[in-house]
Amino acid sequence: MTLEEEMLNRASKEIAEEIDWGVMAGLLTEGGWERVTVDFGPRMSESTAHEIKEWVRTQCHGQVKSRNKTWLFENSKDATMFILRWS
Numbered sequence: 001m002t003l004e005e006e007m008l009n010r011a012s013k014e015i016a017e018e019i020d021w022g023v024m025a026g027l028l029t030e031g032g033w034e035r036v037t038v039d040f041g042p043r044m045s046e047s048t049a050h051e052i053k054e055w056v057r058t059q060c061h062g063q064v065k066s067r068n069k070t071w072l073f074e075n076s077k078d079a080t081m082f083i084l085r086w087s
Contacts, residue, residue, distance in 0.1 A: 021067045028072050034079035036071045038087055048084070052086060059085075 001009075029035050041049065056064050060082075062075030073079035 005043075021070075025067075025070065025072055028074075032074075034073045034076045036073065036079050036083055037069050038071065039069050040086075055085065056082070056086070 025035065056066075057078065060073070060075065060078040062073060062078050064074070064078065065072045071079075071082060
């Protein structure tokens with residue numbers, strides 16, 4: 001596989017994942033999930049990402065899905081606590 005083909009495959013995969021995420025996020029929010037967008041900016045380090053992941057795992061009662069700056073919460077109270085803690 002050439003470098004050009006590899007780059008095209010990678011770009012295609014990223015576009016497909018972004019479309020899939022958009023469709024899923026739309027369906028979940030229509031179904032009552034809360035959408036939260038948080039821009040962590042330059043303060044988002046690997047350790048901060050790990051801290052957020054651990055916080056979500058231990059503090060949230062419903063399901064949580066995320067991609068980039070968008071977080072989806074099944075439980076609205078989880079979304080509120082996330083905003084209070086991480087915004």
